[in-house]
Amino acid sequence: MKIIIDILTPKQCMFFSKLCDELEKRGHQVFKTTRKYREVLQLLKLKGMQAKVVGEHGGKELASKLRASAKRTVELASVLEDLKPDVALSFSSPEMARVSYGLKVPHICINDSPHAEAVAKLTIPLSKKLLTPKIIPKRAWTKYGISPEDIVQYNALDPWVWLKDFEPDRRILQKLGLDEPKPILTLRTEEAFAAYLLGKTQKETSVTRLINRLLETPEPPQIVAMPRYDEQTEALKEVFGDKIAICRSTVDGPSLLYYTSVFVGAGGTMTTEAALLGVPTFSCYPDEPFLILKYLIERNLVTHETDPEKLVKEILRTLSSIDYEKKKQAGKVRRLVKDFEDPIRIIIGEVEKLT
Secondary structure, eight states: OEEEEEOOSHHHHHHHHHHHHHHHHTTOEEEEEEEEOHHHHHHHHHHTOOOEEEEEOOOSSHHHHHHHHHHHHHHHHHHHHHHOOSEEEESSOHHHHHHHHHTTOOEEEEOSOTTOHHHHHHHGGGOSEEEEETTSOTHHHHTTSOOGGGEEEESSOTTHHHHTTOOOOTHHHHHTTOOTTSOEEEEEOOOTTSGGGTTTSOSSOTTHHHHHHHHTSSSOOEEEEEOSSHHHHHHHHHHHTTSSEEOOSOOOHHHHHHTOSEEEESSSHHHHHHHHTTOOEEEOOSSSOOHHHHHHHHTTSEEEOOOHHHHHHHHHHHHHTHHHHHHHHHHHHHHHHTTOOOHHHHHHHHHHHTO
């Protein structure tokens, strides 16, 4: 089969890297597209993946998002017309879903974020099948216009795809100038430009107050900040200079998390990654927790706290008994993942049914 896959975010790069490898091993021809977006292009290069750049990220304004999407849809249509794929896959890419539907190419959608209403409304109704974690009830998806029988669930969380056989790379410590014996606190900034969070985040990244408070403690941990956008990078650099390590380019996230003592995330994917890697994990997500985050909170794998003062106290308490806390977290993870399925196997099964 000739398969086209649209890769739009770092998470999708990690997920589709594994899927592409398996599809190619099974003799399928896989063609990859992406868009101009700093983190994704850097991660594709880091992973050694080749993808055709079509269009660009629309930024934080709704009007610019609309114009960028419309332009990308036209450009992507030309790509599919020339390639003539048998099937298209995406993590709810509005452009890929629309173009596939218009050119009568079956589109398989993968999605674990029903809270992202805009992309769900633009992709779910146009998709042949939806692949999603089992913990998300089908009713969360059918409201977007897909039949229950077209929803295929797998018993796993998406980061399990690339974490189940993960091997850490110690070179990440040297790259960021970190001393392994000393506690490492890693923070991931919020997805400030996502449509579902527009108007709910501050101009100042949500981790700034937290970092300031931690640096005031008698023995602060080594702090690593992972911004998503150049604007966040520059803001953190201006405030903290060389007092913390700021990832100015994309790094091997799972390896950094493996050596991390405590993780604080304002988003979803790295929060899930950290929790599954056995790292004591806190979420400062700036809105009502979404389904995946609620699932992790209910299983005591993630603590949600948005008050910087309370969060600092919890972090310091955790660091004071870090060996015990990490051992406790690892036990919870083992119990959680023992029955996990391999989502890649299930996705490939659905793809090959379309032959």
